[in-house]
Amino acid sequence: MKDYLKVGISGVRGIAGETFTPQLAAAFASAFGSYVGRGAVVLGRDTRASGPMFEQAVIAGLQHSGCQPMLAGVVPTPTLLMLTRQLDARGGIAITASHNPAPWNALKFIDDEGLFLSPAKAMEYFDIYHQGDFKAVAEADIPGAKLLRDPMRVHFDAVHRYVDVAAIRAARLKVAVDCCNGVGALHSRPFLENLGCEVVTCGDRITGDFDREPEPLPHHLTTLSALVREAGCAIGFAQDPDGDRLAIVDEQGRPIGEDLTVAFAVQQVLDRHAQGPVVVHLSTSRCVRAVAEARGVKVHLARIGEINVTKAMLAHGAVVGGEGNGGVIVPAVHPCRDSYTAMALMLELLAMTQRPVSVLRDAIPRYHLVKEKMPIRNEAAVGILRALRRRYEGANMNLLDGVYVDFPDRWVHARISNTEPVLRLTAEAPDEAGARALIDEVRAEIARSGT
Amino acid sequence: MRDPGPLNTVTSNSNKISRRLDIAFRRRHSGSDFAMSDWGPAARGKRIMRSLRLASFGVQGIVGDGLSPELVMNFAAAFGTFLERGPILVGRDTRHSSRMLQSAVVAGLLSTGCDVIDCGVCPTPILQFSVGPLGGTGAISISGGHSPMGHNALTLLGAQGAFIEPVVGETVLDIYHARDFRKAPWNAIGAVQPSPALAEPYFDALARHLDAGAIQRAAFTVVIDPVNGAGCRYIGAFGERLGLRLLPINDVETGHLAHDPEPRPRNARQAASLMGHIPAHIGFISSSDMGRLSIVSDRGETASEEYTFPIIANHVLARRPGGLVTNCCTTRTVDDVAARHGAPLTRTRVGQAYVLSALSDENGVIGGEGNGSVAIPAFNRGFDAFLMMGLILEAMATRGLGAAALIEELPRYHIVKRQVAGETHRGYQALDTLANQDDWREGGALTTLDGLRVDWDDGWLHLRASQTAPIVRIISEAREAEVAETRALNASRLLEHLL
Numbered sequence: 001m002k003d004y005l006k007v008g009i010s011g012v013r014g015i016a017g018e019t020f021t022p023q024l025a026a027a028f029a030s031a032f033g034s035y036v037g038r039g040a041v042v043l044g045r046d047t048r049a050s051g052p053m054f055e056q057a058v059i060a061g062l063q064h065s066g067c068q069p070m071l072a073g074v075v076p077t078p079t080l081l082m083l084t085r086q087l088d089a090r091g092g093i094a095i096t097a098s099h100n101p102a103p104w105n106a107l108k109f110i111d112d113e114g115l116f117l118s119p120a121k122a123m124e125y126f127d128i129y130h131q132g133d134f135k136a137v138a139e140a141d142i143p144g145a146k147l148l149r150d151p152m153r154v155h156f157d158a159v160h161r162y163v164d165v166a167a168i169r170a171a172r173l174k175v176a177v178d179c180c181n182g183v184g185a186l187h188s189r190p191f192l193e194n195l196g197c198e199v200v201t202c203g204d205r206i207t208g209d210f211d212r213e214p215e216p217l218p219h220h221l222t223t224l225s226a227l228v229r230e231a232g233c234a235i236g237f238a239q240d241p242d243g244d245r246l247a248i249v250d251e252q253g254r255p256i257g258e259d260l261t262v263a264f265a266v267q268q269v270l271d272r273h274a275q276g277p278v279v280v281h282l283s284t285s286r287c288v289r290a291v292a293e294a295r296g297v298k299v300h301l302a303r304i305g306e307i308n309v310t311k312a313m314l315a316h317g318a319v320v321g322g323e324g325n326g327g328v329i330v331p332a333v334h335p336c337r338d339s340y341t342a343m344a345l346m347l348e349l350l351a352m353t354q355r356p357v358s359v360l361r362d363a364i365p366r367y368h369l370v371k372e373k374m375p376i377r378n379e380a381a382v383g384i385l386r387a388l389r390r391r392y393e394g395a396n397m398n399l400l401d402g403v404y405v406d407f408p409d410r411w412v413h414a415r416i417s418n419t420e421p422v423l424r425l426t427a428e429a430p431d432e433a434g435a436r437a438l439i440d441e442v443r444a445e446i447a448r449s450g451t
Numbered sequence: 452m453r454d455p456g457p458l459n460t461v462t463s464n465s466n467k468i469s470r471r472l473d474i475a476f477r478r479r480h481s482g483s484d485f486a487m488s489d490w491g492p493a494a495r496g497k498r499i500m501r502s503l504r505l506a507s508f509g510v511q512g513i514v515g516d517g518l519s520p521e522l523v524m525n526f527a528a529a530f531g532t533f534l535e536r537g538p539i540l541v542g543r544d545t546r547h548s549s550r551m552l553q554s555a556v557v558a559g560l561l562s563t564g565c566d567v568i569d570c571g572v573c574p575t576p577i578l579q580f581s582v583g584p585l586g587g588t589g590a591i592s593i594s595g596g597h598s599p600m601g602h603n604a605l606t607l608l609g610a611q612g613a614f615i616e617p618v619v620g621e622t623v624l625d626i627y628h629a630r631d632f633r634k635a636p637w638n639a640i641g642a643v644q645p646s647p648a649l650a651e652p653y654f655d656a657l658a659r660h661l662d663a664g665a666i667q668r669a670a671f672t673v674v675i676d677p678v679n680g681a682g683c684r685y686i687g688a689f690g691e692r693l694g695l696r697l698l699p700i701n702d703v704e705t706g707h708l709a710h711d712p713e714p715r716p717r718n719a720r721q722a723a724s725l726m727g728h729i730p731a732h733i734g735f736i737s738s739s740d741m742g743r744l745s746i747v748s749d750r751g752e753t754a755s756e757e758y759t760f761p762i763i764a765n766h767v768l769a770r771r772p773g774g775l776v777t778n779c780c781t782t783r784t785v786d787d788v789a790a791r792h793g794a795p796l797t798r799t800r801v802g803q804a805y806v807l808s809a810l811s812d813e814n815g816v817i818g819g820e821g822n823g824s825v826a827i828p829a830f831n832r833g834f835d836a837f838l839m840m841g842l843i844l845e846a847m848a849t850r851g852l853g854a855a856a857l858i859e860e861l862p863r864y865h866i867v868k869r870q871v872a873g874e875t876h877r878g879y880q881a882l883d884t885l886a887n888q889d890d891w892r893e894g895g896a897l898t899t900l901d902g903l904r905v906d907w908d909d910g911w912l913h914l915r916a917s918q919t920a921p922i923v924r925i926i927s928e929a930r931e932a933e934v935a936e937t938r939a940l941n942a943s944r945l946l947e948h949l950l
Contacts, residue, residue, distance in 0.1 A: 016637040022558035023528075026520045050640050053561040060520035060555035103637040136515030139601040140707060142547040145554075209638065 007126065008418060009119050009305055013097055013106035016050035020105055022057035028107055029058040029093065030136075031129035033065025036090035036112065038137065044072035044080045044151070045095035046242040047182050049208030050105045054095045058107065059145050062093075066137035068144070072151040074206070076183045076243030077108070078338035079155040085114030085334070086154045096242040099215040102208070115335060116307040152187055155340065156194070158333045162273070163344045164352075169196030171351035176233040176249070178224040179203045181210045182241030184339070191340055195347060200231045214240055216247035216326055218255035225253035234350060235357050239339045244306075245326040246339035248346065250357035258326035259285035261342055263364050265328040268349040269320035270295045274332070276319035279312045281305075282404050282413055283426050284324030290365040303401040304415065310335045370435040373422040374446070381416045381423055387449035388414055388442065412438040504918065505624060508615050508804040511604035514548040518603055520555035527559030527591060529627035530607055537565035537641060540582055540590035540608075542573030544681040544739045547706040548603050552593045556605065557643060560591075564635030570646045572704065574681040574741035576835035579612030580656070581649045589615075594681060594740035597713040597822070613811070613832040614804045650688045653837075658692050660830045661841045662849055667694030669848040671732040674698045674747065675840075676722045678712045679705050680739030682836070689837055693844060698731060712738050714745035714823045716753035723747045732847065733854040741836040742803075743823040746843065748855040756823030757782045757866060762857050763825045763839060764817055766846035768792035771829075773816030776809045778802070779900050780913040780926045781821035787862040800901035801915065803834055864910065865932040867939040869925040870917075873950030878916035878923045881949035885914070891945055912938050914946070923950070 005014035005024075012028050014020030033041065041062050045051040051074075059069045067090065072083055077094045084092035092110030100106070109117045109125065117125060128134075175197045179185040185204045192199045202223050203211050213220040216238040228236035228249050236249030247258045266278055266288055278292045278299045289299045299321075302312035306327065313321050313331055322329040327337030328345070353360065376384070388403040398404040402415025402424075410429035417424050427438035503517025504510065510526050512518040531539065539560050543549040553569075560567050568585055570578055575592040582590050590608040598604070607615045607623065615623065626632065635641065673695045675686050683702045690697035700721055701709040710718050714736040722734040726747055734747030745756040761784040764775060768788065775789045776797045789796040797813050799805040803824060810818040810828055819825040824834035831838060846857055873881065882903055885891065895905035895912070902915030910929030917924055923946050927939035 017562070017634045017640065018636075021634065022562050023521050023524050026524060026555065026558070030520070048637075050637050052643060053558050053640050056554040056561070057520070057524065057558035060524070060551050060558065063551035063554070064515065064520050105637075136519065139514045139546065139548045139603075142514070142551050144547070144550050144706070 009122055009307065010116075010418070011106050011108040013100070013104065015103045016048070016054075016105045017103075022053055025054045025057040025107060026061035026064070027134075028129060029061025030064045030134040032091065032093060032109055032125065033062045033067040034134045035125045035128045036067070038066035038141070039068065039090035040070050040087060040146075041067040042070045042072060042080055042084045042087060042089045042092035042110070042148075043095070044075040044077075044083075044092075046077075046097075047074055047185065047206045047208065048097065048102055048105050048241070051095055051208075054105055054107070058093055058095065063142050063145070064136055065134055066141050066143065068146060070146050070148055072148050074183055074186055075151050076155070076187065076338070076340065078244055078334060078336050078340070079152060081110055081114045081116075081336045082155050082158060082334045083114075083148065083151060084110045084112070088112075094242070098242050099240045099245065101214060102210050115310055118307055118311060152191075156191060159338075159340050159344050162330065162333050162341070163348045164272075165195065167351045168344070168347045171347070172196055172198070173234045173347060173350060174198040174200070174232065175347070176200045176202070176224060176227045176231060176236040177204075178212070178221065178227075178236070178238040180212060180214055180216070180239055180241050181205060181207055182214070182239060183243045184239040187243070188237075188239065188343075192343070195344065197347070200227060200233065202227050210241060216240055216245055216258060218247070218257060221247060221249055221255045224249050225255065229253040235346065237339070237343050237346075240326075243339050244337040246328065246342040247326050248357065250361060252358060254358070256357065256361050257285075259287060259324045259369070260361060260364065261326045261346075262322045262324060262328055263288045263291050264349055264360065265322070265330070265342055265345045266320050267291050267364075268345045269330060270297055272348070272352065274319040277316045279309060279316055279318040279321035281309050281323050282398065282401055282415075284322075285369060286367050286409070286411065286428050287364050288324070301398055301400065301404070305418070306337055365430075367428050367430060368432040368435050369426065369428045370432065370439055372425045372439055373417070373420070374425065374443075375421065376416075376423045378416065378421065384423065384446050384449060385414065385416075388445060391445045410434055410438060412442055414442055505627070506620070508617065508620050509604055509606040511598070511602065514601055514603050518548070518552065520551060523552050523555040523605060524559035524562075525630070525632070526605060526627055527556040528563050528632040529623050530589070530591065531560040531563030531565040531641075532626050532631065532633040533623045534565060534588045535633075536588055538568045538585070538587050538644060539565050540568045540570050540578055540585060540587045540646075542570035542575070542578040542590065542592055542681075544574075544594035544596075545572055545679060545683065545704040545706060546595055546600065546603060546708070546739065549593045549595075552603060552605070556591050556593060561641035561643070562635060563633045564639050564641050566641045566644055568644050568646050570649060572681055572684060573649060574685060574837070575606065576741055576831055576833055576837060577649055577653050577685065579608055579833045579835075580653050580831050582608060582610065582612035584652055585647070592740065594742075595712070596740040597738040597743050599711055600708050608833075611832055614807045616808055617804055650685055654688050654692045656830070657689075657837060657841055660827075660838070661693070661845050663693060665848040666841070666844045669844070670694060670696065671844060671847070672696040672698065672730065673840075673844070674700065674722045674726055674731045674734035675702070676700050676719070676734070676736045677702055677741070678710060678718075678737065678739055679703060679708050680712060680737065680741070682737050682741045685741075685837070689840070693841065695844075698725065698729060700725060708739060714738055714743045714759075715756045716745070719745060719747050719753040723751050723753045726751050733843065735836075735840050737836045742834045744825075744836040744839045745823045746854060748858060749853045750855045752855060752858075754858055755866070757784070757821045758858055758861070759823040759839060760819035760821065760825050761785050761788045761861050762846065763842045764788045764819065765791070765857075765861065766842060766850075767817050767827065768794050771816050774813050776806055776813060776815045776818035778806055778820050779898070779902075779904050780915070781819070782866060783864055783911065783928055784862050785819075785821075798900060807833060864928045864930060865935040867927045867935045869927075869939045869943050870922040871925065871943050871946040871950060872922055873946070874921050875916055877950050878921075881923065881946055882914060882916060884949055885945065891941070910935060910938070912942055914942060
């Protein structure tokens, strides 16, 4: 199961040169062209070594179905989503395995509204792929690819319209960015310099590989921490390879945890921009709820998976939210995770409060998160989830995605992973012992249920 | 349009052949390509036209039907696996489909770990010429050549731009069929390198090969019709280098070809009509890959493409003695030209790969086919319309003759071309039957190099099952038009009876 190909709600994903081949990418692109119909399809990629190869394959596959590839080149995933909507395209394809390691790559599919395919749409699309009956157009109807000029403009303009650019520029902040040798290596320095920042960077060369582990987890950010301390920066930003997630390092070089990225964004939006509901996914830290509830705003929980969060935000009319993994979503900019919106909001917060990151961080209630996973067969997982539902009968339960049990100051979540044959157990409490106790309680129940 | 003269090509289309018939494909799931289903049951009761043909020197077919991005990607991956390392040059003509196929080819080659030099729109002869100077291990040319819109092909070229030898190419096909592609690991995938300018070194070499000074002094006015193909962006440099006053037509890369791209009289009418109003020394019509050429004379005659090779051979062999190679159904005018210059003549099967391979084996000076193609190994490794144009202009300039005079000095024959409908396997059976009978040959000598060829003192007859359509082609040539017609008619009746 190590080097498998994963076809599902988050696209088609595999290891380049092993399970994921250009032949497969072309076939999926042809099927996508058949699904969305003839017209423009926006195409972009991150910096992985296999990117140019898959890009050529996808171009050919789209043309085969009569779709005109609109080439954005190396751009962040949120940029592609915005371009798809802005250009009134039939859809879009992002060639990126996001936070997966460099050998991986993936195709992610975007609908005509600039959102990732919903589960229902994805199912329809994969049916077309599996039927294998892609409409090939006649020679005269094969469109040429078009190169998009200045592809970042739509994205950066949208962020500029949302935040107080003058206030940020006036603060003249010194910031460090770890671009993870990803799309940020091209775009983050100009973006931040345009906001009046003095910028120092690491992971800023495009090599096809990543100098650090691509997930912006605290223990992967040691280079950025050193850079922040040595250069005396007000803040450090860590992006993932495709620029949708963001982690923050405080002015002393300490990673503050990905959950805090969303908490700060919620704080800044609710304080300065808009009043309205907040949506985060189930496994997001309770600190986000604390920030929102302190401002009299209700937090809704969504299933795991970016498109599920996006759909819930649109349904609830949310003004801000996202995922606890550093994925900030501000629907007024675009209903997708975007590290650039997150950076701008954070800079605005610093500019307006004139306080260091560490002080702002201390103002937010601290929680401890414990994450574990249990290897499990799918058929056994169903029985376990049933047993847990009985165990917590009467408690405040959310069954959107596995079993999520909500207590006044803590929660525990058991769900079947979308990507691995494991049961994910997550618990959060004001202290580590409390979180651990919740996990132990769930494990004991699983043992008792005999599965 | 004036009578193009006695060496006149007559094509009988009495049997209407659909260019595009029902195809049975089996689409296999996940990463594979469109593969032909077995011919037997599918062909029963139906006439099958192949929309795809894989051969050792490439693949050709109908876009979207046989030629899908996946198939082409697999074929390119087989070639990359075979060559083991790059850089591999990739060039294409201007057809809408060529862009798509180029992306597919590049992806397939990169997946095997080979670097690619992207030559963009590039005539096949310039691509062949550039392989050596750029240090390429090989090249893939994407062009439908003389085939109509809707068709396309990949041609595999080896080191120095030479055609892959048919036998060597079998290995590529074996890799393709076994799906035994080299999959480069993620950090060893090939890279695309931009191409340096190819026109300058190529035309420098061409000018050196020709008597460029004589051509420049002649200050020719020349009509060129590159049929909106790969030649469009290169004819300017060609004209400039040879001091021509160029009147280009159909020289815009629209993706659409203005007319059937096979250089032959009926496709030369636009050039001829222009020359009716604006005097020019000669008109040239090329295929979309610049591999074939036909001419319009200074008198406005749309000359048969059969003239191209003997005109050039007559000029080249006079200056450079050596062997000549041609296929087994090219006009006897070529035999006469070879004899006139004492050049040994080698005959091959039909197809440029066979001609070029024999040219190499025999160390010949010149090779060509009756479809308007000529190769000079001392200059380039394939059929080259720029070279052909240059040599014809050189002949005109150095000998002080007009285009019409170059045609008139050649011995004349009458060629008749007919075709009879019949499924390919029945066609082969019929030819087998005829090969074992004597009486229909009327004392002519039989050779079976490629199909059947019968030679008499005053002409010859060639019967061959087409590789691309369910027909048997008949070519009959004789001194007397009536004799050629009668032999072709008799052969077609015989075949109709057998099919």
